Amino acid sequence: MRQTPQREGILRVLKDSDRPLTVEEIWERMAEKRSGLPTVYRNLERFVRQGWAESILGVDQVMRFVRCDSRHHHHHLQCERCGRTAEVDACGLEDSLRQLEALSGFKITAHQLTLFGLCARCRASAEPGAERRPGEAGHEIDR
Amino acid sequence: MRQTPQREGILRVLKDSDRPLTVEEIWERMAEKRSGLPTVYRNLERFVRQGWAESILGVDQVMRFVRCDSRHHHHHLQCERCGRTAEVDACGLEDSLRQLEALSGFKITAHQLTLFGLCARCRASAEPGAERRPGEAGHEIDR
């Protein structure tokens, strides 16, 4: 896989963001060397295949991308207000899954879990007028 | 909400299927009184809002719809081979969530969990050549 300014740009944008971004947001943030939208799509797809990025579906049904820090099994916690996400390492689901297998007859091979809520920050600063949706700009540390 | 043959048709198709269906699949199965695709979209949206149906995203990233049997909190088990789903009542996640809240500082307000695997049936009849993906025809009982 070749190294190109476009690819570096995409990965940089993802790295610099603390929340998942839509394809268009990524594209917009590639200030210096903006590439074509198709290039962003094509590379994002590869990054996901390679395990360098991950796509997650927001509450608003929009697909967003995050840099994938940990290769191992994990899940995402998404703040409903600012859109920031946190990775959750352990999922503590294993026991429940074994139980379910016995109950349902299914052999469970994979699961997908997304958690929604309020991050510590937004929880603290619950000032009115601060409501935001995932996909909108977050706090001052946004970008 | 008025009762129309189109609405009855959609609900009937959903009820007769043991696996989630795409909008187009639902539309195709409304044999007698086939409606326009927009009508299917419009009603499906309402049914979901009303809690009569539920949309679930497959491993293939395609949205499908199921009749919603239980109004209470539940999750879906999807068979990767035949596409059939089962509803799981308890999710046994509650304890883990409390732990996570303490750990992450998040106040978890909602979660979305989908389980993938092999249903009892497909597990038993693991004959080669029987591979199917969600969205393709299932077993003989498919319709």
Next chain:
DNA sequence: TTTGTTGCAAAGGGTTTGCAGGAGA
């Protein structure tokens, strides 16, 4: 009769593709 619903066709919007030119290695 009133008002919600349908069907059609057209618009919309995000994503993908084809292809020729360009640039990593």
Next chain:
DNA sequence: TCTCCTGCAAACCCTTTGCAACAAA
């Protein structure tokens, strides 16, 4: 040099919308 990658524009496809005709209640 040889591929792989990019950019552009066009094609796609699923979904939504506008509007007039229609049918529940």
